[in-house]
Amino acid sequence: MDIFKQLNKKNSAHRYCDEAPHEFAERMMMTVNASAVALGLSVGVETGLFKIITSLKEPKTSVEIADLAGLKERYVREWLAAMVVARVVDVDATNDTYSIPKERAPFLSEGPLNVVAFTKLVPMLCEGYDNVLACFRKDGPSGVPYSKYKRFHQFMDYMSNRMHTATLIPEVVPSVPGLSQILDTGVEALDIGCGSGRAVLLLAQRYPRSIFYGVDISDEAITHAKSEAKRLKLTNCNFLVHDATQLPKRWSDNFDFVMAFDCIHDMARPKSVLSEIHRVLSPGGTFAMLEINVHSHPSRNIGNPRATDGYVISLMHCMPVSLYFEEGEGLGTMWGKEHIMKSLEDEGFGDVTAKPSKDTFNLIFVSKKKSDS
Numbered sequence: 001m002d003i004f005k006q007l008n009k010k011n012s013a014h015r016y017c018d019e020a021p022h023e024f025a026e027r028m029m030m031t032v033n034a035s036a037v038a039l040g041l042s043v044g045v046e047t048g049l050f051k052i053i054t055s056l057k058e059p060k061t062s063v064e065i066a067d068l069a070g071l072k073e074r075y076v077r078e079w080l081a082a083m084v085v086a087r088v089v090d091v092d093a094t095n096d097t098y099s100i101p102k103e104r105a106p107f108l109s110e111g112p113l114n115v116v117a118f119t120k121l122v123p124m125l126c127e128g129y130d131n132v133l134a135c136f137r138k139d140g141p142s143g144v145p146y147s148k149y150k151r152f153h154q155f156m157d158y159m160s161n162r163m164h165t166a167t168l169i170p171e172v173v174p175s176v177p178g179l180s181q182i183l184d185t186g187v188e189a190l191d192i193g194c195g196s197g198r199a200v201l202l203l204a205q206r207y208p209r210s211i212f213y214g215v216d217i218s219d220e221a222i223t224h225a226k227s228e229a230k231r232l233k234l235t236n237c238n239f240l241v242h243d244a245t246q247l248p249k250r251w252s253d254n255f256d257f258v259m260a261f262d263c264i265h266d267m268a269r270p271k272s273v274l275s276e277i278h279r280v281l282s283p284g285g286t287f288a289m290l291e292i293n294v295h296s297h298p299s300r301n302i303g304n305p306r307a308t309d310g311y312v313i314s315l316m317h318c319m320p321v322s323l324y325f326e327e328g329e330g331l332g333t334m335w336g337k338e339h340i341m342k343s344l345e346d347e348g349f350g351d352v353t354a355k356p357s358k359d360t361f362n363l364i365f366v367s368k369k370k371s372d373s
Ligand SMILES: C[S@@+](CC[C@H](N)C(=O)[O-])C[C@H]1O[C@@H](n2cnc3c(N)ncnc32)[C@H](O)[C@@H]1O
Pocket: 156, 157, 160, 192, 193, 194, 195, 196, 198, 215, 216, 217, 218, 221, 242, 243, 244, 245, 260, 261, 262, 263, 266, 267, 268
């Protein structure tokens, strides 16, 4: 507790401490506006309207844009109006035509700079809104089942495809000492909470001599992973619907490499999962875990641009899906570096290190199962 007091003191001089009341009110109003804009942006992404407008050679009317998109003009016009006042889309009031300047296009369309794709998160989180509100009540339910979030696996697949394609082979693999070499030679590797299998699929293509396993409790995600493996004609990957707290007994001391990306915090019983990971690793084997780059106490996360959405994502999804299960721990997305390092050490992992990813959004924790374990 003393540590937290110290931290609070250290952070008491944060940037809003001398904010006047009217400035606070203004900032809250801007936040409300920004949340409305985020919802509008997600509509632009989902309907494909950004794709169409960013590819226009010249400005077009709402009728022309709606026709190109195959959508109803009245809805498109209202959305365009919202985007105009949000200064995302430009309007020529004389001709009633709309366009997006070239300089803005890369941030609104498919590609590495696309920042609006993340707004798909808003409707996904809202699927559980009423359920999460009910959980707040003392006599309310303990958590929310995954099944309430119908878009979750689709959203995760989209985001993890983007992230893993950009970073897994060029950045994450080289950050784990010796990993590329052993995967090249040919080992067995396991991905825990693999979702729709994007990481396994990429690794299986790049390292054909190694055999990859992916486990997840979701039927939907594993079915998708299997169909992608078939489409890519991959024979060195296997996907299983399985609870990571009870991995197959025959897997003891089996894997030279185990990974868990963005998922330990979601688990109902993360301690049991870490203990199972430790069991199935071969002595001297490596465990790589990716989690959001934050501290364990909120006072140390003020000013971190990922922190606000991290806590809200946690509140609206990751924590309640964990608490839904009996004895669910509800760690939350923001359990943070200090807590993670301690949890790994408590489960017997050695040589624990944490390195930020290139974009600094995530931390890559690398640890070993001690050779004498
Ligand atoms: C946030 S997603 C991450 C998915 C994937 N690792 C990625 O990078 O896209 C968390 C995943 O953990 C899975 N999960 C949650 N509890 C699990 C458990 N006990 N055993 C196995 N998978 C679990 C969920 O079904 C979900 O696919």
